[in-house]
Amino acid sequence: MKKIKIMTMVIAVGLCFAACDDMFEPAIENQGDLETRLKEPSYAQGLIGSAYASLPYSYQGAPTSDLATDDAVHNDPADNYARMATGSWASNNDPLSQWTDRYAAIQYTNLMLESADKVKWADSLALRTMFADHFKGEAYGMRALQMFYLLRAHAGLVGGELLGVPIHEASEDGASNFNVERPSYSDCVAFMLADLDKAMELLPFEDGNITAEQLPEKYKKIGGVVDQYNRAFGDHMIGRVNGKICEALKSQILLYAASPAYAKSGYTWEQAAQAAAAVLKHIGGINGLDPNGHTYYCNKDELKNLTAVKDPKEIIWRGDVQNINTLESDNYPPSILGNGRVNPTQNFVDAFPMLNGYPISDNNSGYDPKNPYVGRDPRLALYVVLNESTQGSEGKTIVTGVYGDNADALNRENKKSTRTGYYLRKLLRDDINLNTGTNQNHYVARIRYTEIFLNYAEACNEAYGPTGEQGGCGSAYQVIKKIRERAGICANTNDPYLKDIADANDKAKMRELIRNERRIELCFEGHRFYDLRRWSTTENILPELTATAGGMEISKDASSGALIYKKIEVDPRAYTGTSIYGPIPYSEIMKFGNLKQNDGWR
Amino acid sequence: MKKTILIALAMVIGCGYGYAQDEQFKDTIPVMFGNSVLNETLGGVSAINMEALTEKNYNTYAGDNLQGYVGGYNGNSLWGLDDALVLIDGVPRDINNVKPDEIATITFLKGAQAVVLYGSSGAKGVILITTKRGKEGALKIDVRANTGWNFAKSFPEYLGSAEYMSAYNQARVNDGLSPLYSDNDLYNYSSGINPYRYPNVNFYTSDYIKKSFNRSEITAELSGGSKYAKYYANVGFYRQGDMLNFGEAENDYTQRFNVRGNVDLNLNDWITAAVDANVSFYDQKTPAGANFWEAAATFRPNRVSPLIPVDYIDPNAIGAWNMINETDNIFGGCFLGGTLLDKTNVFADFYAAGKSKWTSRQFQFDTTLNFDLSKITKGLSFHTQFGLDYRTSYTTSFNNEYASYEPTWANYQGRDVIVALNNNETLDKKSGIQNVSGSTDDQVISFNAHLDYNRTFNEDHNVSAMVLANGYQLSESGEYHKISNANLGVMAAYNYQNRYFANFSGAIVHSARLAEGHREAFSPSLSLGWNIAKDFLQDTAVDLLMLSASGSILNTDYGIDEFYMHKGTFTQDKNTWWGWREGVANNPTISERGANEDLTFLKRKEFSINLKGSFWNQMLTADVSFFTNMMDGGVISATSMYPIYFKTYYPNSSFIPYMNYNRDTRTGVDFSVNFQKKWDDFYFKAGINGTYYTTNANRRDDTEIADAYQKREGHAIDAIWGYECLGYFKDADDVANSPSQNALSGNVKPGDLKYKDQNNDGIIDSKDQIDLGKGAWYGSPLTLGLNITAKYKNFTLFLLATGGFGGKAVKNNSYWWIDGDDKYSAVVRGAWTPETASTATYPRLTTGDGSNNFQNSTYWLYKTDRFDLAKVQLTYDFPTEWFTNKWVSGMSAFVNGSNLLTIAKEKDILEMNVGSAPQTRFYSLGVKVSF
Numbered sequence A: 001m002k003k004i005k006i007m008t009m010v011i012a013v014g015l016c017f018a019a020c021d022d023m024f025e026p027a028i029e030n031q032g033d034l035e036t037r038l039k040e041p042s043y044a045q046g047l048i049g050s051a052y053a054s055l056p057y058s059y060q061g062a063p064t065s066d067l068a069t070d071d072a073v074h075n076d077p078a079d080n081y082a083r084m085a086t087g088s089w090a091s092n093n094d095p096l097s098q099w100t101d102r103y104a105a106i107q108y109t110n111l112m113l114e115s116a117d118k119v120k121w122a123d124s125l126a127l128r129t130m131f132a133d134h135f136k137g138e139a140y141g142m143r144a145l146q147m148f149y150l151l152r153a154h155a156g157l158v159g160g161e162l163l164g165v166p167i168h169e170a171s172e173d174g175a176s177n178f179n180v181e182r183p184s185y186s187d188c189v190a191f192m193l194a195d196l197d198k199a200m201e202l203l204p205f206e207d208g209n210i211t212a213e214q215l216p217e218k219y220k221k222i223g224g225v226v227d228q229y230n231r232a233f234g235d236h237m238i239g240r241v242n243g244k245i246c247e248a249l250k251s252q253i254l255l256y257a258a259s260p261a262y263a264k265s266g267y268t269w270e271q272a273a274q275a276a277a278a279v280l281k282h283i284g285g286i287n288g289l290d291p292n293g294h295t296y297y298c299n300k301d302e303l304k305n306l307t308a309v310k311d312p313k314e315i316i317w318r319g320d321v322q323n324i325n326t327l328e329s330d331n332y333p334p335s336i337l338g339n340g341r342v343n344p345t346q347n348f349v350d351a352f353p354m355l356n357g358y359p360i361s362d363n364n365s366g367y368d369p370k371n372p373y374v375g376r377d378p379r380l381a382l383y384v385v386l387n388e389s390t391q392g393s394e395g396k397t398i399v400t401g402v403y404g405d406n407a408d409a410l411n412r413e414n415k416k417s418t419r420t421g422y423y424l425r426k427l428l429r430d431d432i433n434l435n436t437g438t439n440q441n442h443y444v445a446r447i448r449y450t451e452i453f454l455n456y457a458e459a460c461n462e463a464y465g466p467t468g469e470q471g472g473c474g475s476a477y478q479v480i481k482k483i484r485e486r487a488g489i490c491a492n493t494n495d496p497y498l499k500d501i502a503d504a505n506d507k508a509k510m511r512e513l514i515r516n517e518r519r520i521e522l523c524f525e526g527h528r529f530y531d532l533r534r535w536s537t538t539e540n541i542l543p544e545l546t547a548t549a550g551g552m553e554i555s556k557d558a559s560s561g562a563l564i565y566k567k568i569e570v571d572p573r574a575y576t577g578t579s580i581y582g583p584i585p586y587s588e589i590m591k592f593g594n595l596k597q598n599d600g601w602r
Numbered sequence B: 001m002k003k004t005i006l007i008a009l010a011m012v013i014g015c016g017y018g019y020a021q022d023e024q025f026k027d028t029i030p031v032m033f034g035n036s037v038l039n040e041t042l043g044g045v046s047a048i049n050m051e052a053l054t055e056k057n058y059n060t061y062a063g064d065n066l067q068g069y070v071g072g073y074n075g076n077s078l079w080g081l082d083d084a085l086v087l088i089d090g091v092p093r094d095i096n097n098v099k100p101d102e103i104a105t106i107t108f109l110k111g112a113q114a115v116v117l118y119g120s121s122g123a124k125g126v127i128l129i130t131t132k133r134g135k136e137g138a139l140k141i142d143v144r145a146n147t148g149w150n151f152a153k154s155f156p157e158y159l160g161s162a163e164y165m166s167a168y169n170q171a172r173v174n175d176g177l178s179p180l181y182s183d184n185d186l187y188n189y190s191s192g193i194n195p196y197r198y199p200n201v202n203f204y205t206s207d208y209i210k211k212s213f214n215r216s217e218i219t220a221e222l223s224g225g226s227k228y229a230k231y232y233a234n235v236g237f238y239r240q241g242d243m244l245n246f247g248e249a250e251n252d253y254t255q256r257f258n259v260r261g262n263v264d265l266n267l268n269d270w271i272t273a274a275v276d277a278n279v280s281f282y283d284q285k286t287p288a289g290a291n292f293w294e295a296a297a298t299f300r301p302n303r304v305s306p307l308i309p310v311d312y313i314d315p316n317a318i319g320a321w322n323m324i325n326e327t328d329n330i331f332g333g334c335f336l337g338g339t340l341l342d343k344t345n346v347f348a349d350f351y352a353a354g355k356s357k358w359t360s361r362q363f364q365f366d367t368t369l370n371f372d373l374s375k376i377t378k379g380l381s382f383h384t385q386f387g388l389d390y391r392t393s394y395t396t397s398f399n400n401e402y403a404s405y406e407p408t409w410a411n412y413q414g415r416d417v418i419v420a421l422n423n424n425e426t427l428d429k430k431s432g433i434q435n436v437s438g439s440t441d442d443q444v445i446s447f448n449a450h451l452d453y454n455r456t457f458n459e460d461h462n463v464s465a466m467v468l469a470n471g472y473q474l475s476e477s478g479e480y481h482k483i484s485n486a487n488l489g490v491m492a493a494y495n496y497q498n499r500y501f502a503n504f505s506g507a508i509v510h511s512a513r514l515a516e517g518h519r520e521a522f523s524p525s526l527s528l529g530w531n532i533a534k535d536f537l538q539d540t541a542v543d544l545l546m547l548s549a550s551g552s553i554l555n556t557d558y559g560i561d562e563f564y565m566h567k568g569t570f571t572q573d574k575n576t577w578w579g580w581r582e583g584v585a586n587n588p589t590i591s592e593r594g595a596n597e598d599l600t601f602l603k604r605k606e607f608s609i610n611l612k613g614s615f616w617n618q619m620l621t622a623d624v625s626f627f628t629n630m631m632d633g634g635v636i637s638a639t640s641m642y643p644i645y646f647k648t649y650y651p652n653s654s655f656i657p658y659m660n661y662n663r664d665t666r667t668g669v670d671f672s673v674n675f676q677k678k679w680d681d682f683y684f685k686a687g688i689n690g691t692y693y694t695t696n697a698n699r700r701d702d703t704e705i706a707d708a709y710q711k712r713e714g715h716a717i718d719a720i721w722g723y724e725c726l727g728y729f730k731d732a733d734d735v736a737n738s739p740s741q742n743a744l745s746g747n748v749k750p751g752d753l754k755y756k757d758q759n760n761d762g763i764i765d766s767k768d769q770i771d772l773g774k775g776a777w778y779g780s781p782l783t784l785g786l787n788i789t790a791k792y793k794n795f796t797l798f799l800l801a802t803g804g805f806g807g808k809a810v811k812n813n814s815y816w817w818i819d820g821d822d823k824y825s826a827v828v829r830g831a832w833t834p835e836t837a838s839t840a841t842y843p844r845l846t847t848g849d850g851s852n853n854f855q856n857s858t859y860w861l862y863k864t865d866r867f868d869l870a871k872v873q874l875t876y877d878f879p880t881e882w883f884t885n886k887w888v889s890g891m892s893a894f895v896n897g898s899n900l901l902t903i904a905k906e907k908d909i910l911e912m913n914v915g916s917a918p919q920t921r922f923y924s925l926g927v928k929v930s931f
Helices: A002-014 A041-053 A080-088 A099-115 A125-154 A185-202 A217-221 A226-233 A243-258 A260-265 A269-281 A293-298 A300-304 A326-331 A346-351 A378-383 A449-464 A476-487 A496-503 A507-521 A528-534 A586-591 B002-010 B050-054 B116-122 B161-174 B183-191 B247-251 B292-296 B318-326 B346-352 B532-536 B732-737 B826-830 B907-911
Strands: A072-074 A156-158 A161-163 A315-318 A322-324 A342-344 A389-391 A396-398 A440-442 A445-448 A549-556 A563-571 B028-031 B034-037 B045-049 B085-088 B103-109 B126-131 B137-152 B212-225 B229-240 B253-266 B271-287 B307-309 B334-336 B354-372 B380-401 B406-412 B415-422 B429-457 B461-476 B483-496 B500-510 B520-531 B542-556 B569-572 B589-593 B602-615 B620-637 B658-679 B682-699 B719-722 B725-728 B753-755 B770-774 B782-792 B795-805 B808-810 B861-863 B866-877 B890-903 B920-930
Touching: A041 A099, A041 A125, A041 B569, A041 B589, A072 A080, A072 A549, A080 A563, A099 A125, A125 A185, A125 A217, A125 A226, A125 A243, A161 A185, A161 A260, A185 A243, A185 A260, A243 A260, A243 A269, A243 A315, A243 A445, A243 A449, A260 A528, A269 A449, A293 A300, A293 A378, A293 A445, A293 A449, A293 A476, A300 A440, A315 A449, A346 A507, A346 A549, A378 A507, A445 A449, A449 A476, A449 A507, A476 A496, A476 A507, A496 A507, A507 A528, B028 B045, B028 B103, B028 B126, B045 B050, B050 B103, B085 B116, B116 B461, B116 B483, B116 B500, B116 B520, B116 B542, B161 B183, B247 B271, B247 B346, B247 B354, B292 B346, B307 B346, B318 B415, B334 B346, B500 B542, B520 B532, B532 B542, B719 B808, B770 B808, B890 B907
Parallel strands: B085 B126
Antiparallel strands: A072 A342, A156 A161, A315 A445, A322 A440, A389 A396, A549 A563, B028 B034, B045 B103, B103 B126, B137 B212, B137 B920, B212 B229, B229 B253, B253 B271, B271 B354, B307 B334, B354 B380, B380 B429, B406 B415, B429 B461, B461 B483, B483 B500, B500 B520, B520 B542, B542 B602, B569 B589, B602 B620, B620 B658, B658 B682, B682 B782, B719 B770, B725 B753, B782 B795, B795 B866, B808 B861, B866 B890, B890 B920
């Protein structure tokens, strides 16, 4: 070999005035193995960054799985969610699969956990401990979060037994045993709860600067001072996983575990109610409900001045503020240069009660099918662009009726026009002009207090009935009443429909109402698809899960000019009993024999 | 010619040549690092004498139909291996940057034994192009002037507005929607009463397209020299027009100017030198904005009237007139039409969006030194070559925005008038600034040096040997890493009385892409030959009968696409961001890949046999090769051995190592047979040649595939995978009672394609795709070439035909796969409806995405078998006696037709380009004058 080296040197001389990089030795790249990287704290911290970068919240807040429910259809038939809803959902074609990104994130959180104590985050022991605590705490919280989303997408029945997904307590390498069996769902829940407890022990309830008196005892003991604490846990860390978020995650996890689809886990509604109450107690229960929380995405003044240190009252966790128009560009009607992507369905529109609080199907509602949008819950017009309402910075009137003279009309222009007679309004702002390309502030609401209120109401009703109260945050009745008040329903009438249910202590009717409020309040934020599933069992699936997505064709009577409303069918929802649980990815089943597929999937 | 002879003597290396040349070679052909005597080559080599060929066959592109002259090259690859290396005068260069009239020979180094000394980069075959050089003698000037016209072979046919709209209505009805266009609309569009109000845009008319466009070329060659210095120069210019004839496209052109020159010097009685240089200037001018041919395949006829006469505007429409008076963009009395959803279009772009010019400059330089070292040891010589090439390219453009206007029409007393215009907030904007974009700067440095030994002992024992160092490096702008080749070589050859031959060649290849300690490998090659004629067939009709066999193992880093692929590293992913509050954006730390220090070279293992013969004093020559090779150790990311979450795209993270795994085999034969005979005034020559090969994915990682028929292993490398189509769904019951096709589309209806459930699982999905045939990615499985030369007195007739057989393709472009808002081509006329179910030739129309029908399947499959009459040329050489003692020493003229005729079952498909400029037939004439 030595001769070769010498001879290659001869060639090197021949090319001496050329840069010889890549000829004999590769040009240097900034590379190193993990041990090397851990010497640089910014690199080491970047391990948890991988989990942040792939958080399971939709990109820029765009609706995703909602497009595969009875709430909305997509106007492009090639959309993945549209395709899965109409029958393409399979273990080798699963747009909702979390397997890859969640387990990858768990791998990095595990690397973070294993590395945090090895990294020299700072010179002083106290500060080093504080940083290590923060990153480990985040990693535990993150790991539980990943597991929750894995379970939601992949847990299921195997031979009638409710199984979760493999638990990864340590990072893996090429030599790890990947061919492992799935633990039970309840084992997974226990694992997540334990992780969250560890996280809450290590993390403050909220990050933010403190005064010297507030310095935790454990850091005083090792000689820490408040300036150090503020470096590790201060204002500049606000927005990262904290105790508050972990607490909210517990509420989400236990609500799912108590739900019919996962009831075999053994967790109870009472536990779910208590977990939600724990979150709500911090804001004083019912009175802590943000009066503008249901329009958080378009509270203009709030959005204008939003800074990290001051979150809106509605928010438990959110993404950063971005000055963009992506959602509007996707979803505005075509006449104002949007692409009309997400089209809310007639099913969804019908879910909104009347202003008097009665469902439109109720005899007392006063619903007029000939004037279907009159006298309705104000949230309908807030969340859906209805025929002849306005949208955009210029306040343009949008005609979705077939009598319209532009592409806004029902089914007028392929992949531009609405297919249901409605366009999306929720999540969008109305002060964007796509023709000139203006941007406005947006953020992704990851966890909202409204969600936890609805978790609480649902669990309380199941555990104690409509008016029962154990959690210390009011009864289901009181919470729902408050939410409906906020929406502007029955401002002066004490919500007779709701009150009748409470008076009759009708748990079933209350359940229906809570579910409907949840559908409305949390619409297009990725809840509906999974809510419908957790409320179902394989023997008893909710009819909404397979209800055909409908629309409204509005035409104009030639002589009278009156509008004629005709309901139309738009897309099937091709789901079966097995599809209340998602599949394990086909490729993994093929590779790893011990990994069992959920019943009904292949 | 001392240099050539020196090298020729030095190199009796194991390389054969094909007998399939156009004109017989007198002595030697260029092969790797030298020249080879033709009869003593040991297989795996073919060559074309381009200098002779050009005299009777005018080409505009150096690589034109080369499969017509030799076996083993199929127009795409050598022996079916992809990525052959093109060397021009020994340096890796672009085949587009050498003109046919600059070339002396093209050698096809097909066999492993013929490329071994080139190291890694030559491992998949080499096309070695050698340019002309000066010859001793007085100054000789050849001037050629050629001009010709391109005529489109075929245009796709699209429906006009009324027919389109009615078919679209049918698609809507098929999807359960109401028709979009009313009977009144259909009447207005079909009547043609007002094509501006009811547009019917047809791209393929003389308004936009010329019948033909010209390409003209002039070349001057100068050569000559003395005993001490010889020179050659080639100065050329060509200009080519464009088929489009409106707006800025009227000024479209492509032009190239080049000067090539070389000088051979005898510095003293033992040193010779050569200096070569080539510089070329290439410009291509087009309108800015959309591409006409792409738009022609997508722009629906009824959407917009691109140009509307201003006369239609009501004189009282003050607002409209104000707009029109403000715009500069009035063309032939017309303003630019547009709508809110179609603000721009290709027609308006061509008139108003500006212009663009792509410029490319190349400079190529190389120099050679040869030392005759026979003073030291008899037969010893040393040769070295150094090359330096630069190329740069960039686009300059003027990009303008323009206003387009949507008219509001009214009808006053039976006359259509425009009562208002809406510009939809479009405005005329001319920046006046020249934009420069797409700049590239590339550089190639190349170097080789070899010490040669060649000697004959006792008249019978011919011995030769070589040691060699070879390298080159390509640096491209925007690429951090450079493409390099570095290798050493040794060669030792012996033959006894030119009767029994043995040749051993080997290369030590080096690759910086591999881990330290794994960067070198040895590539051996052994060839044996036997000239049977000398032993048994002396004094018979057999001039030559040479049998040779070769075995080789070549190492290459072609296929190791990146540097550090062996190394497990953590880094920051610069394309992914994470933050937790406003203004925080960091790059996450990710694993780039798992480690595999053992990642190594791919290996081409090959065995080949060659038999060549010459009979009746070269009246009949033949050359046949059999080859079988295996490309072993193809690099894969071993995804199926690890969980899927070991790799993610956002962040771009992977814990999976790369490994050598895949194995591809290729087996085939190639042949060339030439016949030539001369009678008094008549000369006739015919050559037929061909290549047949099969490929096999010999080893593949098929872990994730359950069904045996789906495994890739054992199938052709270029297999097309798709569904077996069972025809159309007859009715709703047929859909309901057949296996579910929901995985393909949620909207399967009668008239859609029905597929076979290969694995009988009741579901049609990708697991039901089968091998439909060879896609001929590396050229057709069977390629044939035929060339005929007939001379009578001063006339020469030349014919070239090529054929490709055994490949298949899928009708999958926008002409065939029509859905949603696509432009409707003529094929939709045969669309399925319940009434036409029995005669339908196309699935039901849909406004959806057609994802059920538009899948690879037997329905869309067609055979690409074809036979082409590629060239016919008639040349007349003016009688030499006319030129005695004149300053003009000779003259010839020709007429020529290229791409004249295709005979194929699927000719219509094969000749039609969709979304790009049409294929053309080219008719040209030219004159050559020698001084």
